[in-house]
Amino acid sequence: MRQNLPEYNHIPFVHYLHCRRCRTRVATIQDYFPALQILGSVPAGFFTTVFSVEVAEDERYHRGIDDMTLAETYCVQCRNLVGWKIIAISQPSRSHIVGGFIMRLNEIICWNNVLLLDLLFGGNNEQAPNDQDGGADEEQDNDQNGGANVLVPNE
Ligand SMILES: [Zn+2]
Helix, strand or coil: CCCCCHHHHHCCCCCEEEECCCCCEEEEHHHEEEEEEEECCEEEEEECCCCCEEECCCHHHEEEECCEEEEEEEECCCCCEEEEEEEEECCCECCECCCCEEEECCCEEECCCCEHHHHHHCCCCCCCCCCCCCCHHHCCCCCCCCCCCCCCCCC
16 A cells, blocks of 8 residues: 555656757756856856766866866767866855766757756846846837827827
């Protein structure tokens, strides 16, 4: 009698993330820690785990950034540099642990063919002048030229 396991009824649907170049599955969105970070000038994000990647063992492909040592991590299929593995860190945190990965958000494409960077941050790649969250310019229905405000009552 193992009927009382209601948890099993909603195992979350797995959303796969793919290498932008060859579409190999390299991660799932469930393993993403929701925080944007900039490595150099590269938008990146932390993943607790990824797969189908190859981590550079040669120290020439390791680099120190902030308090971390990172090893270049490639798509195993096409050798695209998709991110870095954290191989040492002086101050681990919830979003940074040894063995985790910092992935390039603009080299990963989502299940729906949207760049992960765009999915997460709305595609404001370089310049986002007015950055208030909440979609300001979504409704531009009444945009025909001329004569919008004709609601002035005659006196
Ligand atoms: Zn690839």
